[in-house]
Amino acid sequence: MTVQEPTRNRTVLVLLDPATEVRSSALELLTIARSLGRAEAVALEAPTVEVLAQLGAYGVETVHQAELPPSYTGDARHLPVVVGAALAAAVRRTDADVVLAPATFAAKEASALAAQRLGAGLIIDAAGVREDAEGRIVGVKRVFAGAWDTESRVTTDLAVLTVRSNAVVPEPAPAAVATEVEGFAVEVDAPAPTVVSRTPKDRTSGRPSLEEAAIVVAGGRGTNGDFGPVEELADALGAAVGASRDAVFEGWFDQYIGQTGVTIAPRLYVGAGISGAPHHRGGMQASQVIVAVNNDPEAPIFEICDFAVVGDLAEVLPQAAAKIRAHRGE
Amino acid sequence: MRIVVPVKYVPDINAERRFEDCRVVRDAAEGSLNELDENALEAALRVVEALPDDERGSSEVVALTVAPADGDLALRKAFQMGVDRGVRVTDDALAGSDYFGTTAALAAAVRRLEAEGTVDLVVTGMAALDGLGSVVPALLAAELGRPALTLAKKVTVEAGTLTITRETDDATEELSAPLPAVLSVADTANTPRFPNFKLIMAARTKQIEAWSLADLDVEAASVGTAGARTETTSASPRPPRPEVELVQDKGEGGTALAEFLIRNELV
Numbered sequence: 315m316t317v318q319e320p321t322r323n324r325t326v327l328v329l330l331d332p333a334t335e336v337r338s339s340a341l342e343l344l345t346i347a348r349s350l351g352r353a354e355a356v357a358l359e360a361p362t363v364e365v366l367a368q369l370g371a372y373g374v375e376t377v378h379q380a381e382l383p384p385s386y387t388g389d390a391r392h393l394p395v396v397v398g399a400a401l402a403a404a405v406r407r408t409d410a411d412v413v414l415a416p417a418t419f420a421a422k423e424a425s426a427l428a429a430q431r432l433g434a435g436l437i438i439d440a441a442g443v444r445e446d447a448e449g450r451i452v453g454v455k456r457v458f459a460g461a462w463d464t465e466s467r468v469t470t471d472l473a474v475l476t477v478r479s480n481a482v483v484p485e486p487a488p489a490a491v492a493t494e495v496e497g498f499a500v501e502v503d504a505p506a507p508t509v510v511s512r513t514p515k516d517r518t519s520g521r522p523s524l525e526e527a528a529i530v531v532a533g534g535r536g537t538n539g540d541f542g543p544v545e546e547l548a549d550a551l552g553a554a555v556g557a558s559r560d561a562v563f564e565g566w567f568d569q570y571i572g573q574t575g576v577t578i579a580p581r582l583y584v585g586a587g588i589s590g591a592p593h594h595r596g597g598m599q600a601s602q603v604i605v606a607v608n609n610d611p612e613a614p615i616f617e618i619c620d621f622a623v624v625g626d627l628a629e630v631l632p633q634a635a636a637k638i639r640a641h642r643g644e
Numbered sequence: 645m646r647i648v649v650p651v652k653y654v655p656d657i658n659a660e661r662r663f664e665d666c667r668v669v670r671d672a673a674e675g676s677l678n679e680l681d682e683n684a685l686e687a688a689l690r691v692v693e694a695l696p697d698d699e700r701g702s703s704e705v706v707a708l709t710v711a712p713a714d715g716d717l718a719l720r721k722a723f724q725m726g727v728d729r730g731v732r733v734t735d736d737a738l739a740g741s742d743y744f745g746t747t748a749a750l751a752a753a754v755r756r757l758e759a760e761g762t763v764d765l766v767v768t769g770m771a772a773l774d775g776l777g778s779v780v781p782a783l784l785a786a787e788l789g790r791p792a793l794t795l796a797k798k799v800t801v802e803a804g805t806l807t808i809t810r811e812t813d814d815a816t817e818e819l820s821a822p823l824p825a826v827l828s829v830a831d832t833a834n835t836p837r838f839p840n841f842k843l844i845m846a847a848r849t850k851q852i853e854a855w856s857l858a859d860l861d862v863e864a865a866s867v868g869t870a871g872a873r874t875e876t877t878s879a880s881p882r883p884p885r886p887e888v889e890l891v892q893d894k895g896e897g898g899t900a901l902a903e904f905l906i907r908n909e910l911v
């Protein structure tokens with residue numbers, strides 16, 4: 315998707331949760347927002363200086379920061395009921411036309427709750443967003459394990475969408491702007507669960523996160539529990555590491571790709587020792603280039619590959635990694 | 645303890661899934677109970693099985709689906725796993741419902757069950773494998789005015805309080821709320837049971853209760869195509885990928901892989 319000039323004077327709100335780190339998914343949403351109208355952000359906490367600088371570079375003049383009731387200012391601020399209430403209040407305040415959120419489970423729920431309150435049309439996990447000839451918002455989706463493309467048009471004035479990572483290449487605004495933070499009051503009137511404890515995940519492993527990476531190397535049951543070769547190739551490529559559900563259930567890795575795990579659409583996916591079950595394919599088939607290494611010449615994953623090696627991953631991956639490091643002159 | 649488990653009838657993930665006139669084709673021959681709803685049924689049955697004898701005796705697990713008559717297949721599977729009742733909400737006006745239409749029908753059916761006696765818990769799957777929305781549980785909770793505890797990988801119900809552990813994209817969380825509540829369970833929560841012979845036989849004679857929108861006081865114009873806030877304007881199969889370049893590893897497979905990536909400027 316290329317960034318187009320908007321034809322209408324829309325206000326587009328982008329959910330920024332958390333507001334304490336710059337994520338490529340947020341930059342992609344801001345890029346899409348600018349193709350539809352004026353981009354503004356909604357946060358549940360004070361953005362950090364770094365985040366504010368990025369927002370300025372992406373053309374955001376206003377961040378709407380929710381002022382929550384005291385019982386929701388702690389860990390509970392990330393609950394979908396709270397985020398949903400904040401999004402709805404932000405739309406009312408700004409009279410926004412479009413809400414864009416990332417494709418995390420929490421953001422999907424929050425977006426749905428906001429759309430429910432506001433009577434808005436909802437599209438979950440668009441792989442592209444555009445406007446049609448009448449100025450209606452259209453979401454493009456990849457469905458049925460990437461086998462079909464659908465286009466859905468929002469028929470209400472307000473459109474709420476969650477958008478998958480890698481839908482666009484993030485592009486800063488032609489000119490940076492100064493970003494102001496404006497507080498706004500949010501009431502939470504729906505029943506919320508109590509957050510007994512919340513332990514944030516460590517996202518500082520040195521590798522890009524699976525959700526957002528441009529290159530992903532994934533290992534399955536065929537690794538036999540040794541993710542060393544998978545990690546070696548990932549590091550040579552600057553890629554994120556992923557797994558099949560079976561590998562995660564075995565305790566060999568902590569995050570899996572697929573319909574019930576993380577859905578990815580990177581530039582390059584490399585699957586090693588993964589058979590390519592429909593559940594797994596549903597989470598990666600939208601990848602631009604698909605490569606597989608499997609010692610079974612009949613492995614179903616070969617049906618959806620661009621390039622594949624029939625062989626033992628423990629031999630193939632380290633050799634590939636060495637060649638790539640040599641190519642890079644390391 | 646009364647528990648309602650919303651279950652969906654979806655095209656089988658291993659079958660050739662397709663659209664016709666921008667609608668998902670739901671052939672009885674190629675449909676099944678959404679696999680992820682088996683985790684919900686399992687979770688509900690375990691909650692009841694963990695109760696003291698006297699409470700267990702007065703408990704009820706109801707499987708509920710919003711679907712055309714084909715949805716009975718999903719309810720039959722639920723009976724085989726051990727639920728006590730099966731309810732299907734069917735109405736021509738429901739065709740083409742979006743998330744909100746489906747949620748409105750589900751909520752109305754839960755309210756009708758509530759008129760017979762308290763519904764303590766609603767347990768859903770984490771996603772329907774056809775649309776992969778993962779939003780109906782939160783919407784249903786909002787519609788019923790109950791807290792939503794979603795994507796649980798561990799579930800406990802004790803002294804009228806529901807507690808779950810879950811992995812979100814950003815954190816590991818423990819959440820709790822007093823019943824009544826809405827719970828959705830992840831596929832990591834449990835391993836669904838295989839139906840035994842006795843339950844399979846018993847499932848054959850169980851009656852399915854069929855309700856229409858009129859039975860539920862839901863206005864036809866608020867659901868289905870009439871009430872939908874989005875419309876699918878096109879659905880097309882993606883072109884097949886070009887033929888795969890398959891290399892047999894005879895000692896140079898890794899190098900060939902690296903060369904493919906370099907050639908395609910992926911390195």
Ligand SMILES: Cc1cc2nc3c(=O)[nH]c(=O)nc-3n(C[C@H](O)[C@H](O)[C@H](O)COP(=O)(O)OP(=O)(O)OC[C@H]3O[C@@H](n4cnc5c(N)ncnc54)[C@H](O)[C@@H]3O)c2cc1C
Nearest residue numbers: 534535536558559572573574587588589593594609610627
């Ligand atoms: C409701 C439900 C939801 C699910 N959701 C997901 C999901 O989201 N994501 C997901 O991944 N799965 C999911 N699954 C599981 C899925 O159906 C498969 O069971 C799983 O993806 C298989 O994992 P695998 O490919 O690692 O293992 P296998 O299918 O066992 O494949 C292992 C492969 O490794 C190859 N191999 C073995 N040794 C080597 C070697 N030395 N070198 C190279 N290759 C080798 C074998 O030939 C084989 O093809 C789900 C299942 C259910 C029921």
Ligand SMILES: Nc1ncnc2c1ncn2[C@@H]1O[C@H](COP(=O)(O)O)[C@@H](O)[C@H]1O
Nearest residue numbers: 650651710768769771772777778779780
């Ligand atoms: N038509 C339906 N009938 C019954 N339950 C449903 C229906 N649609 C969704 N659900 C429930 O909501 C869960 C999540 O669905 P979804 O939000 O559509 O991905 C499913 O696992 C079911 O438990």
